[in-house]
Amino acid sequence: MKKRVLTTRENLPGDGLDRLSETVDVVAWPGSEKPGPADLAALAPGVSGVLALGNDPVDGALLDAAGPSLEVVSLASMGFDNVDRAAAAERGIVVTHTPGVLAETTADLTFALILAARRRLGAAGASLAAGSWGLFRMHDYLGLDVHGATLGLIGYGQIGRAVARRAQGFGMRVLHHDPYAADDALSTSVDLATLLAESDIVSLHVPLTEETRHLISARELAAMKPTATLVSTARGGVVDEEALLQAVRSGRLHSAGLDVYEREPMGAELSPLVAEEHVVALPHIGSATEATRAAMVDLAVDNILDVLAGRPARTPLPGTSALPGAPAGAGVGMLT
Numbered sequence: 152m153k154k155r156v157l158t159t160r161e162n163l164p165g166d167g168l169d170r171l172s173e174t175v176d177v178v179a180w181p182g183s184e185k186p187g188p189a190d191l192a193a194l195a196p197g198v199s200g201v202l203a204l205g206n207d208p209v210d211g212a213l214l215d216a217a218g219p220s221l222e223v224v225s226l227a228s229m230g231f232d233n234v235d236r237a238a239a240a241e242r243g244i245v246v247t248h249t250p251g252v253l254a255e256t257t258a259d260l261t262f263a264l265i266l267a268a269r270r271r272l273g274a275a276g277a278s279l280a281a282g283s284w285g286l287f288r289m290h291d292y293l294g295l296d297v298h299g300a301t302l303g304l305i306g307y308g309q310i311g312r313a314v315a316r317r318a319q320g321f322g323m324r325v326l327h328h329d330p331y332a333a334d335d336a337l338s339t340s341v342d343l344a345t346l347l348a349e350s351d352i353v354s355l356h357v358p359l360t361e362e363t364r365h366l367i368s369a370r371e372l373a374a375m376k377p378t379a380t381l382v383s384t385a386r387g388g389v390v391d392e393e394a395l396l397q398a399v400r401s402g403r404l405h406s407a408g409l410d411v412y413e414r415e416p417m418g419a420e421l422s423p424l425v426a427e428e429h430v431v432a433l434p435h436i437g438s439a440t441e442a443t444r445a446a447m448v449d450l451a452v453d454n455i456l457d458v459l460a461g462r463p464a465r466t467p468l469p470g471t472s473a474l475p476g477a478p479a480g481a482g483v484g485m486l487t
């Protein structure tokens with residue numbers, strides 16, 4: 152009898168799900184909205200694997216609903232804050248994610264946010280569309296330069312480095328804060344206070360963990376230059392959104408470029424940040440290209456197929472094991 156794998160979406164980019172269904176029976180959440188814990192738990196009994204996205208809830212109750220058959224939870228995402236890692240480790244369940252395949256695409260989007268926020272592209276485009284572009288006035292739509300600016304990267308893993316490479320083309324000075332990454336040819340390692348004080352653009356590239364929750368709050372925002380831009384393609388919870396709203400509204404901070412929020416998805420109940428003139432807000436599309444999303448699904452499927460065939464997972468989360476029931480690996484560092 153084939154093993155069963157629960158997927159939290161019926162359709163995913165690429166042919167990964169077709170490949171998966173050649174080997175296992177796929178049980179898919181059929182809804183068009185994000186499934187809640189109870190929705191997934193109802194489908195879980197007896198499955199050997201779960202394929203979830205980066206903000207589907209994977210908690211102890213879901214793992215228990217699946218029962219002892221469950222060997223692997225595979226995320227088609229780099230971020231993993233939606234998973235109760237301790238609960239998975241206690242039950243000897245492998246948890247995997249998709250590092251590597253999305254770094255360049257997410258770095259591209261990071262630069263799009265930097266350019267859009269600094270050069271006020273959203274406000275300028277909206278003004279054009281509203282028919283307000285009449286006389287060419289020298290003082291309209293003035294933004295701040297990106298070329299030659301100082302870029303501060305909080306988190307200097309694969310995505311942070313990919314952003315640093317792009318910054319070279321803009322003649323930028325690059326700083327990073329990451330206890331796990333020293334200086335290299337692209338960027339200088341500094342402490343957080345120096346990064347906040349010296350950067351024109353601060354860009355976040357850390358996972359959401361207990362260590363990084365609200366890493367950027369009122370105190371950090373106050374330490375940034377009034378002409379600075381905050382950019383986040385990481386996770387919403389890394390920034391205290393209320394403090395960011397106050398900083399942008401009061402003009403204490405020049406601008407923000409956001410792809411991620413404390414509450415996702417938003418539906419029609421928008422965060423007040425979305426309406427701010429100096430905020431460029433996107434709906435969590437950092438990895439959203441056809442090729443990259445297909446590569447993420449492929450890697451997630453490969454992780455499931457490997458574990459269910461008794462092979463070590465290709466990309467287990469740091470701090471979890473690559474084989475069911477095996478001892479956990481090294482802990483999750485602050486930054487990735």
Ligand code: DGY
Pocket residue numbers: 204205206227228229230231253385437438
């Ligand atoms: C990721 O891979 O973490 C993206 O943010 C999508 O969840």
